[in-house]
Amino acid sequence: MxxxxxxxxxxxxxxxxxxxxxxxxxxxxxxxxxxxxxxxxxxxxxxxxxxxxxxxxxxxxxxxxxxxxxxxxxxxxxxxxxxxxxxxxxxEHRSALHTALRTSDPSAPYAAQVKAGRAKMAVFAERVRNGQWIGYTGKPIQHVVNIGIGGSDLGPKMVVHALHHLKKSDIHIHYVSNIDGIDLQNVLEQINPEHTLAIVVSKTFTTSETMTNAHSLRDWFRRSGCSSDQLAQHFIAVSANLSEVVRFGIEPDNVFEMWEWVGGRYSLWSAVGLSIMIAIGPEKFDQxxxxxxxxxxxxxxxxxxxxxxxxxxxxxxxxxxxxxxxxxxxxxxxxxxxxxxxxxxxxxxxxxxxxxxxxxxxxxxxxxxxxxxxxxxxxxxxxxxxxxxxxxxxxxxxxxxxxxxxxxxxxxxxxxxxxxxxxxxxxxxxxxxxxxxxxxxxxxxxxxxxxxxxxxxxxxxxxxxxxxxxxxxxxxxxxxxxxxxxxxxNINPFDQWGVELGKILSKVIESDLISASSADLRKHDSSTSALIARAREAITR
Known part of the structure; x- marks a missing residue:
């Protein structure tokens, strides 16, 4: 056409x-x-x-x-x-069934999965909200830190902010997305590890920004005296990649599934919205x-x-x-x-x-x-x-x-x-x-x-x-x-290949920036090479 x-x-x-x-x-x-x-x-x-x-x-x-x-x-x-x-x-040979997350029709696609997933979310959210989920020193959760980027951040953050007048007053929801350390540092200055729960949201559990922030937050917990075994009380994952989640150190029981048939920017209705449910409760999430x-x-x-x-x-x-x-x-x-x-x-x-x-x-x-x-x-x-x-x-x-x-x-x-x-x-x-x-x-x-x-x-x-x-x-x-x-x-609104090239090149440039020996910058254009050289000089100064 x-x-x-x-x-x-x-x-x-x-x-x-x-x-x-x-x-x-x-x-x-x-x-x-x-x-x-x-x-x-x-x-x-x-x-x-x-x-x-x-x-x-x-x-x-x-x-x-x-x-x-x-x-x-x-x-x-x-x-x-x-x-x-x-x-x-x-x-990507996928459906886009975010609408299936919003219907109670038992004949809708994936109805059983959706119902079970939402029930698991509700049980967990209520445990956090009523103080039954406790941290490594036996204290209830007062801060929830959602770590994600793009659809794993923008949707939940927008909704929680919009419905702030309905949120549970003694639980504070924080959002960290930017790989700029200031984003995470600003949140760390407001929270206490004994009262903090982290929700790491990434379909692949390999997203650079998300995993960098997640590792830094995990290190912060360890420095506070939280052992590797006790981290299970402070880290929840929303992901489709169970093996990477377990490798990070999160218990399988603490994983909420992301489905391939829900795109990231259409995902706040799913387990990606766990922070929303904790903030406003299961009943209002259903609304x-x-x-x-x-x-x-x-x-x-x-x-x-x-x-x-x-x-x-x-x-x-x-x-x-x-x-x-x-x-x-x-x-x-x-x-x-x-x-x-x-x-x-x-x-x-x-x-x-x-x-x-x-x-x-x-x-x-x-x-x-x-x-x-x-x-x-x-x-x-x-x-x-x-x-x-x-x-x-x-x-x-x-x-x-x-x-x-x-x-x-x-x-x-x-x-x-x-x-x-x-x-x-x-x-x-x-x-x-x-x-x-x-x-x-x-x-x-x-x-x-x-x-x-x-x-x-x-x-x-x-x-x-x-x-x-x-x-x-x-x-x-x-x-x-x-x-x-x-x-x-006549276009596809459900993929986003345009973000891939920058991700690929950033890995190459990051390697050049942190290389112990002088990297061969001739593989880049003259502008990028000069920027890398200037940054290397500032980093090592």
Whole structure:
């Protein structure tokens, strides 16, 4: 399938040319009562979430053509193949059944394994939470250190931070991912070995960053007086490689299995989420799964034109491939969702940052947009100036909970007001006439500086409140959005070969850096050789 040659692609290209200069403020201004408003027509609900996409540069014809594109590119077939356990990751010959972790259907793929694995997690989590799991000096666990990287870190860290208001108050969860020793050192300064449990999360148990941090933490325990035999009380593994786990020194009974049919960035629903379950408890972890399941069912069953992940994905296609926009912003108006933009960076950019089709042909159209962002209102005082008045158009996803997770009066109303005002301002802009009315004729030199072009597209995603169910639904929404876009681009969102080359070269360079004798650096380019030489000099100084 050549995407550019599809009839609907050509129709969308022509349609883009016909509406590219239309301004959204005119569309809103032309509404006639009592007909349904633009907001009515372009707001949908599903899985407990509400998506208002009325402030986008689309009309009914745009949406109809995009839905037609989804059908023409077999989005529904790709969706169904994933849910039924088909080989949707052909380069690694794997299924992608993270959705099987969220259903209670006993006929679902791997249902027995999932049920047994979750039960084992629940028993362990409760033992830690109620003080039955003790350290080498007989004291209960107060600190849990999750050591992982990528999906083994970003997902659990994001969820635990988001649901901090529900976590057990006397257990503190820490996350270590970076091979930079400062990351681990900062955690070591906050914990006591007698009260600390480490969870080492790595499918292969050979990931360089994870295992370097795990070995350093193990050495720290030993220096504190914890014997090799007693380490079993302080180290848990989540892995698919039992032999490497045992070689590290972790007891087989302390291993939670990772399955090949769950990809890393889709894995927080599995034993990778053990730190989540310890933080919020098995019951609330189940609610997280239930929220994701609601979106799974919505994605499977809702018609395409009323389907949240489908529409979110299609809007991304519209801006990436027809407007040529290179990035979009995640702006959660919730400090609790501080790590959501970073989590979605990996989910979308590692999944869809591809340049070959499923059958290995190089493509000639853009794929993944750059994902970035920060929570509001902080982001308003950082990069919103560019969003409003910069020459580059950057779509924004605003995410906000209608109810607060705190008891401080007056804060949440201001937060909501800022969120809604920013999307309105990005849509409306400010004309020269409006600017002149503000500053008056005596300050005409100021007018160009306070004009805003507007017509900047935004989505607003509403949660009734931020709780495990709504968070699970929100995460699943973006997971399925990613699949929709991958299906249209005809790429594999479940592999990540792009990270391999750097890993291979880093091992060579590390050997050159620590070599006792002068390494032959001619095998590198001149820049890399010079950097290595300079670093060797600093290391040995």
């Amino acid at each position: 050549n995407l550019n040659s599809l009839p609907t692609w050509s129709a969308l290209t022509a349609h883009y040319e016909s509406i590219r200069d239309c301004h959204m403020r005119d569309w809103f201004a032309s509404e006639n009562d009592p007909a349904p408003t633009r907001a009515d027509r372009f707001t949908i609900n599903g899985g407990g979430l509400t998506l208002d996409f009325s402030k986008n540069r689309v009309n009914e014809q745009t949406i109809a053509l995009l839905i037609q594109l989804a059908r023409e590119t077999n989005v529904q077939a790709r969706r169904d193949e994933m849910f039924t356990g088909g080989i949707v990751n052909p380069t 997280l799964l239930e929220g994701a399941y609601l979106i799974d069912e919505h994605f499977r069953c809702a018609p395409l034109e009323r389907n949240l992940p489908v529409l979110l994905g299609l809007l991304g296609i519209w801006y990436r491939n027809f407007f040529g926009l290179q990035s979009y912003v995640i702006a959660p108006y919730s400090q609790a969702l501080h790590f959501l933009p970073a989590y979605l960076q990996q989910l979308e950019m590692e999944s869809n940052g591809k340049s070959v089709t499923l059958d290995g042909r190089f493509i000639d159209y853009p794929t993944s947009a750059v994902v970035w962002g920060e929570p509001g209102t902080n982001s308003q005082h950082a990069f919103f100036q560019m969003l409003h008045q910069g020459p580059t158009i950057v779509p924004v996803d605003f995410i906000v909970s209608l109810a607060p997770n705190h008891s401080l009066p007056g804060h949440h109303e201001k937060l909501l007001a800022n969120c809604f005002a920013q999307s309105e301002a990005l849509m409306l802009g400010r004309t020269e006439t409006e600017a002149e009315n503000i500053v008056g004729r005596k300050q005409t030199a100021l007018i160009p500086h306070i004009v805003f072009p507007g017509n900047r597209p935004t989505n607003t995603i509403l949660l009734n409140e931020l709780n495990p169910r709504s968070l699970g639904a929100l995460i699943a929404l973006y997971e399925h959005k990613t699949l929709v876009q991958a299906a249209i681009w």
